[in-house]
Amino acid sequence: MKILQSFILCCFLGGMYAQSASDREVMRDLYTEALEKQQSYRWLEELCAIGPRLAGSDGAAEAVKWGLATMNNMPFDTVYLQEVEVPHWVRGREEAQWKGFPLAVTALGGSVSTPVDGITAPVVQVNDFDELDSLGELGEVEGKIVFYNYPMKQHYIKTFHAYSDAVKYRWMGAARASEYGAVASLVRSLSNRIDDFPHTGTMTYKDAAVEIPGGALSTMASEWLSERLKQHPDEPMFLRLESTDYGRTVSHNVIAERYGAEYPEQVMVVGGHLDSWDLADGAHDDGAGCVHSMGAAHLLMQRDEPLKRTLRVVLYMNEEFGLDGARKYAELTKDDKHVLAIESDAGGYIPRGFSFDTDTTTLERIRKFQPLFLPYGLFEFTNQGSGADVSQIQDRHAILGGLRPESQRYFDVHHAATDVFAAVNARELEMGTASIAAIIYLIDTYDITLPREK
């Protein structure tokens, strides 16, 4: 019996490794095609030429048209839009001055406007919420502008961990400061780099006593101000952050599908978000994810051998400002049989691997592919953490995955005016495209789906 078991196991492993030779060839072809033709990079240039794509803006509407037209020119079986309601918030004039010196500042997304004439008030610097609470209880916050000078911690190897640690000050700093009578709130920009570009991002007024304006100072301005406040703690700052909230408007997810040859009812999603922040073209965040997804589909559709399962590209609208597109997608596809959903929303840098939200048995099966990726520099096959958009279908019994590019430079440009096409390297971007195509090919070929889907 034992011998028989070993024999079966050998056949299974033998079969698996016999396949690997042709898998290596398929992968080589995918990377070659991506690196030589650079189709994703060309598309990214077109997308970035539209300009910023904040949900609800004209740029976002143009991007929807571009996505639809571009994917209509590809050999998909169907290309369509899903209507999504999104916020429409527009930034106005922005200015901060302290002792006559201008400071680089930007409003956080969704911030209420300062009065037309701005606010003039002393600044109280706090390093964290504990310090806010103790100064607030002493009455030291009332009538002042709270300045959270909490840096992204440099000791984290993966900068996303530093971001997760620091983002609470951007997200709820204004709401917390308003509890103690602050008139406005500023955060140190979430960046690993010291430069003069402020970084925006969403904030919330949930549980806020009063809605006060929220902004971000550049890291350079934060360091400069922090140093001078030691000598002049009572000196007032002039702050103007104008914005207009136009309520809700209509936008779209852009979707394209190539039906599977064997199991067309089983859906594999690959996606990124089409919206960006309004300070730049959103080349890394998340233009890269959109063209990674389109590019991976392009590579897979060029092969003679069709995929067994349906491949669905989803360009989600409004990840940045409330995940509206992903929520709408989840609602409209609740009867679809999703088996896999892969997201790229961590930039267009050199890929290091993937992370998956799945069970340990399935992860172990996927990890068997790791040797195939090593020649291309991908080694990470970790558990937990796919992406904000695909996690909206986490109840669907599908494997969720996220591309993991190198993160060291991501927060230099994230949500800032520096997130432009020129900041993306063509080869690094294309390596991401080919890697996504390769993992989809392997998961589909070896039927890696969660148990009851088999």
Ligand SMILES: [Zn+2]
């Ligand atoms: Zn993003």
